[in-house]
Amino acid sequence: MRALVIHEGGRLVIEDRPVPEPGAEQVLVRVHGAGINRADLLQRAGRYPAPPGAPPDIPGLEFAGVVEAVGSAVASPGPGDRVMGIVAGGGQAEYLTTAAAHCARVPGTLDLVEAGGIPEAFITAHDAMVVQGELMAGQRVLVHAVASGVGTAALQLARCLGATVAGTSRSKDKLDRAAELGLDHPVLAPPGFDPAALAAEITAVAGPIDVTLDLLGGPYLGVDVAAAGPKGRIIIVGLIAGARAELDIGALLRKRLVVRGTVLRSRPSNEKAEATHLFSGQVLPLLARAVIRPVIDAVVPLAEAERGYDLVAADGTFGKVVLDLQ
């Protein structure tokens, strides 16, 4: 099979590799589409090694494709089924093996290549904002980097659940596009913003925030805490803007806030199965009825993977970039 491989120094090379063999509880998938994520860029730069058990040099944390073969203990899905899911690595290859329990069905209404950009964004957004953040109808959500893959997924999900959404971006153009997707309160985050001032701007238009989905970290934590209302939940899923930040413990106590860090990649298998199961039950029906949709900025053939990575790195995209492995 052809696979994208990270070489010394971060060079991306398309190589021939043997098709992997599924274990007893695994399925073999012929991959059609695989999203490119910021984590792939980090892995390429040598700063986010694959966990044990995942292919060490083939990037790719999500996929959609067709089941080609199944292990002896797998009852479902079966050969020919259209599936998608998160993996700890190896998504950007023509074939991969993964636990049957980590597969969700791809609704017939969705394009199988584009579906490769669904799992990371929608499972992350659902797990962080709804499951861990306990979002309820009528509450207020704040999403930083609202034009990202996870951001556009969270925005749509929150609106579906009856929440109002404030979202930040550093780009006016991206905020305009997010508004078309239903963003109630677009807020520009200018370079070198003052966290307290940005929080005041957010709460002035949106009110105190119940659930914050923070993909950025660093100074955004100050915004999250200052903008939060009583018993607010702040879920941090990324730290592009900084791995350390000052926490206002006084506000944390006074408002009785929760600050939660979360990642999908390193979770044990049973927890990935659980997150996938909840996504299948609560999010897939909305995708199937096109109430929400994957926001795909670009589909790039495997041969042009480098260009796809550049697109993600340049931070000019709205939504996802997906590799086409058909």
Added chain:
Amino acid sequence: MRALVIHEGGRLVIEDRPVPEPGAEQVLVRVHGAGINRADLLQRAGRYPAPPGAPPDIPGLEFAGVVEAVGSAVASPGPGDRVMGIVAGGGQAEYLTTAAAHCARVPGTLDLVEAGGIPEAFITAHDAMVVQGELMAGQRVLVHAVASGVGTAALQLARCLGATVAGTSRSKDKLDRAAELGLDHPVLAPPGFDPAALAAEITAVAGPIDVTLDLLGGPYLGVDVAAAGPKGRIIIVGLIAGARAELDIGALLRKRLVVRGTVLRSRPSNEKAEATHLFSGQVLPLLARAVIRPVIDAVVPLAEAERGYDLVAADGTFGKVVLDLQ
């Protein structure tokens, strides 16, 4: 009635005040004992005003006593019943009114004056460590200021629930006394400690921590995050050591930690009723059977309230200081 009153400049004066009238859902309590808490010291210093509805100038956040009269809508408790509870202020007086739903029974085995030192410590410890921290048998707990009222309550509760406990104090003597109370891993926190080094010392003896009860804040947050194991819960209930601290967001994500701030005093009435209800169900039976016990360092008559406040401020006590209002 006699009441302790905070005057201009923080002077404490014993004054005659009218006995309050219970509202329809309230009880009138003849107070026997009322714990003195650090929050009273803050209020006295003008830095922690009573919330609306509480007596603005009579301190006291907890009490034990006998019900003297009840409002028209109160079915239970009734006159003559021995009760205790948390209040938003006004505990340090011969009489107080409080919601019937905020009263827990005082077991017949307990001294009614000493029982005035139970509610804040045990409701805080139970609510923070067990309810919010989701402590389970076999898990590891870290308690800072383990010799305090809340610390000694948390230590005993955690041991009862089948957890092992590491505890810090700045005093070797207090750690020795905490060890007699069941502390598995006493750890001295020297002045100006390095958070990473202190965390390493804790995990070397206790292993990675599941639930941290942090009464101090400031640099202790760095200890909490560094000592936490996967999916650790850090509950902060005080900030004597500092209202701001650096948060290691990288560790927060990698270990999938939860950092939670909490207070009792400002909660809405229904949430105080819920915390009291859970305390009554899960903690009172242990107190009644003397499996756990209030740790009272000193009982001080109302006339010597100033001395009681000095004892708490001097930080030399092990457990609680209680005002005797009999």
